Amino acid sequence: MKEKVHIFDTTLRDGEQVPGCQLNTVEKIEVARALEALGVDVIEAGFPVSSPGDFNSVVEISKAVSTPVICALTRAVEKDIDVAAEALRFAKFKRIHTGVGTSEHHIKYKFNSTPQEILERAVKAVKYARNLVDEVEFYAEDAGRTNNKYLAQVVEAVIAAGATIINIPDTTGYTLPHEFGAKIKYLIEHVPNIHKAILSTHCHNDLGMATANTLAGVLGGARQVEVTINGIGERAGNTSLEEIAMILKCHKKTGLYTDINTHKIMATSRLVSTLMRMPVQANKAIVGRNAFAHSSGIHQDGVLKRRETYEIINPKDVGIKESSIVLTARSGRAALKHRFNLLGIKYSKSELDEVYLRFLELADKKKEINDDDLLVLVDREKKINKSIQLISLQVVCGKSLYSTATVSLNYRGETFTEAALGNGPIDASLNAIRSIVKEKIRLEDFVIQAITRGSNDIGKVNMSVEYKGVLHYGFGANTDIVQASVEAFLDAVGKVLK
Numbered sequence: 001m002k003e004k005v006h007i008f009d010t011t012l013r014d015g016e017q018v019p020g021c022q023l024n025t026v027e028k029i030e031v032a033r034a035l036e037a038l039g040v041d042v043i044e045a046g047f048p049v050s051s052p053g054d055f056n057s058v059v060e061i062s063k064a065v066s067t068p069v070i071c072a073l074t075r076a077v078e079k080d081i082d083v084a085a086e087a088l089r090f091a092k093f094k095r096i097h098t099g100v101g102t103s104e105h106h107i108k109y110k111f112n113s114t115p116q117e118i119l120e121r122a123v124k125a126v127k128y129a130r131n132l133v134d135e136v137e138f139y140a141e142d143a144g145r146t147n148n149k150y151l152a153q154v155v156e157a158v159i160a161a162g163a164t165i166i167n168i169p170d171t172t173g174y175t176l177p178h179e180f181g182a183k184i185k186y187l188i189e190h191v192p193n194i195h196k197a198i199l200s201t202h203c204h205n206d207l208g209m210a211t212a213n214t215l216a217g218v219l220g221g222a223r224q225v226e227v228t229i230n231g232i233g234e235r236a237g238n239t240s241l242e243e244i245a246m247i248l249k250c251h252k253k254t255g256l257y258t259d260i261n262t263h264k265i266m267a268t269s270r271l272v273s274t275l276m277r278m279p280v281q282a283n284k285a286i287v288g289r290n291a292f293a294h295s296s297g298i299h300q301d302g303v304l305k306r307r308e309t310y311e312i313i314n315p316k317d318v319g320i321k322e323s324s325i326v327l328t329a330r331s332g333r334a335a336l337k338h339r340f341n342l343l344g345i346k347y348s349k350s351e352l353d354e355v356y357l358r359f360l361e362l363a364d365k366k367k368e369i370n371d372d373d374l375l376v377l378v379d380r381e382k383k384i385n386k387s388i389q390l391i392s393l394q395v396v397c398g399k400s401l402y403s404t405a406t407v408s409l410n411y412r413g414e415t416f417t418e419a420a421l422g423n424g425p426i427d428a429s430l431n432a433i434r435s436i437v438k439e440k441i442r443l444e445d446f447v448i449q450a451i452t453r454g455s456n457d458i459g460k461v462n463m464s465v466e467y468k469g470v471l472h473y474g475f476g477a478n479t480d481i482v483q484a485s486v487e488a489f490l491d492a493v494g495k496v497l498k
Ligand code: KIV
Pocket: 014, 139, 141, 142, 167, 169, 170, 171, 202, 204
């Protein structure tokens, strides 16, 4: 029989502790609604005693969502617990998450206390909370570094006091996966009343092991995981929700599942990243920009033949339309043809060979080729075989210099070269062209635009010229805007002189 792993999302509590990522109440409600739609079982909505803003957010989130349990964090302090219960008053399903540090570091140096005193404090807090709400979760802070025997005593005592979910946090992200898995197993095997509670993992990523530790905990018997969207959280962050959800989805052999609607993962990730102004690293598993992008020619060819060759996750499963084939100078003809097909452009083999050479020229100048760039390339292809074509262009320009341009053209089957001055490199180039074609062609309108962004971008030029009272339009595009302007002018002049 398959067993469910409950998803406890702490994006709005541990995640929100990230400096600079604070959300206002309206934004928190938006995230909470997205988490509800995503299918999380529990939303940790805040730490109500910490500030009036946090208190208010827990109140408003309790009103705004109805399916998940709403959880509020407290210390093992009566005042905290009273405030949390008050903040949760509108929640349909409510949980108080109370606890205390149980490792030697916490007992000795944080509390200047003894293991026995801490155990009594834990029990008192759980009993107090149980008088106010039906569901109490206990956390043994720094459980990762807590002696297993003592941890088992604390867990047994708080379950007897009424806690039904026991959180075993690896607060400092120090524990190794096999140790964390063994800790959970140890508790299952040594706590007599453990069948009355669910064990929960809460792992931090200080050594990059949060997901591995959480998985080890789940395989060891934990049935709740505390996670955040995009893995945000204190310091190096918490376990990321999307990684655990997709691991369990991809590895059916574990016999475990979550109720996460994985198709909503990407949208939720983007929402959290945008609202928290916290970009997702490009190579982040599942939700990074490059997670489904293939850039090497060999991989692109393999993926186009059969997606599974280089992908273990169907991008559609996480809400991405399709894997992306990033066109770069390393891309092959197969990837280029595929992208042209998507744009509705069909090329024969010889046409593709021709356009591929131009594609490589452009890709050498620009890191990544997008659809706009390809359309420009197609447009340039169409212009080949026109009556007037640019062979070469050289400009000299700069501060305190007259601009000069030397232009060579193939014009009506013959080669001409002229040099001219101008009040800038573009003006000089157009003057050189005018002296080759020997016609009075007046520039009427001239617009330069960058297609996307970045200084390596393609400049797009639209031009209109007037000849004998009639307007003719031209278009050019190139990473060199002088060349783009010359191409646009020749495009228009070609129409004048055809
Ligand atoms: O990391 C931790 O130990 C915590 C507890 C407060 C649950 O966030």
